[in-house]
Amino acid sequence: MRYEGTVYRPPSEAESLLIQATIGCPHNKCTFCGMYRETKFRIRSVSDIKEDLQAARNYYGENVQSIFFPDGNTILMKTDQLVEILNYAQELFPFLKRMTVYGSAKYLKLKSSAELRRLKEAGLARIHSGMESGDDEVLRRINKGFTSSEMIEQGLKVKGAGIELSEYILIGIGGRERTQEHAIESARVLNAFTPDFVRLRTFVPLRGTPLYEDYQQGHFQLLSPHEALKETHLLVENLEGPFELLSDHYLNFAWVNGTIPEDKPQILELLKQRLCIPEDQFRQADSGSL
Numbered sequence: 673m674r675y676e677g678t679v680y681r682p683p684s685e686a687e688s689l690l691i692q693a694t695i696g697c698p699h700n701k702c703t704f705c706g707m708y709r710e711t712k713f714r715i716r717s718v719s720d721i722k723e724d725l726q727a728a729r730n731y732y733g734e735n736v737q738s739i740f741f742p743d744g745n746t747i748l749m750k751t752d753q754l755v756e757i758l759n760y761a762q763e764l765f766p767f768l769k770r771m772t773v774y775g776s777a778k779y780l781k782l783k784s785s786a787e788l789r790r791l792k793e794a795g796l797a798r799i800h801s802g803m804e805s806g807d808d809e810v811l812r813r814i815n816k817g818f819t820s821s822e823m824i825e826q827g828l829k830v831k832g833a834g835i836e837l838s839e840y841i842l843i844g845i846g847g848r849e850r851t852q853e854h855a856i857e858s859a860r861v862l863n864a865f866t867p868d869f870v871r872l873r874t875f876v877p878l879r880g881t882p883l884y885e886d887y888q889q890g891h892f893q894l895l896s897p898h899e900a901l902k903e904t905h906l907l908v909e910n911l912e913g914p915f916e917l918l919s920d921h922y923l924n925f926a927w928v929n930g931t932i933p934e935d936k937p938q939i940l941e942l943l944k945q946r947l948c949i950p951e952d953q954f955r956q957a958d959s960g961s962l
């Protein structure tokens with residue numbers, strides 16, 4: 673297997689075989705994101721990807737159970753090419769349970785329902801999608817490349833094709849100024865298309881990104897630990913589901929996991945308990961800045 677640059681994957685793909693299908697991100701404009709800033713986007717050739725799959729088969733044997741195809745927005749690849757790769761992986765690994773890619777609403781728009789169904793039939797089980805916020809003003813400020821109504825439309829389309837959807841919400845990405853709107857609007861949008869998984873990560877400014885500059889210059893106010901917990905509480909209060917809520921990221925101030933709506937009371941209670949802990953006992957809110 674050959675890898676270029678830093679390879680990122682969702683926490684839930686920690687056990688998966690990683691085979692790069694794209695290098696970098698075709699959008700590469702989100703103001704908070706530093707993952708592929710210096711990388712020129714390109715799609716790898718199908719023959720190179722197949723060679724890497726074959727190398728993995730030679731190395732690990734046939735018992736691979738899940739594959740994630742980085743980098744950013746691999747869903748952008750031509751459907752025929754993706755289908756060819758997915759089919760090839762199924763031939764090599766007969767016990768495969770799951771193949772997944774990243775795909776934001778901006779690129780999901782490029783796929784018809786019929787194409788998504790073809791991908792599902794070829795083995796694409798789940799799409800990891802960075803929604804970050806449901807508040808249109810926040811989405812505009814962070815330059816996410818889609819609106820909340822586009823997110824709902826694309827989410828419903830993916831689910832209609834039978835592909836699981838894992839959505840990522842960035843706690844604190846609206847700053848102090850938009851914390852209420854960010855929480856309430858994110859809940860509204862998630863309730864409208866009910867992804868299978870909602871995963872929470874807490875925003876920290878990354879050096880080298882436009883949002884880090886805004887933060888340094890005082891144009892963006894980072895939430896304190898208690899403010900981040902209150903924002904999470906407001907979000908959860910407004911979630912109706914049904915979906916799984918997870919916070920499988922080390923930057924979060926509370927480890928909230930459960931099914932919405934069944935586990936909502938316990939999750940809200942846990943958040944209240946975390947709010948009783950003095951703020952200075954949490955990590956500094958911006959300690960993750962690099």
Ligand code: SF4
Binds near residue numbers: 697698702705708802
């Ligand atoms: S779409 Fe994803 S990978 Fe691309 S710039 Fe935005 S957050 Fe980063």
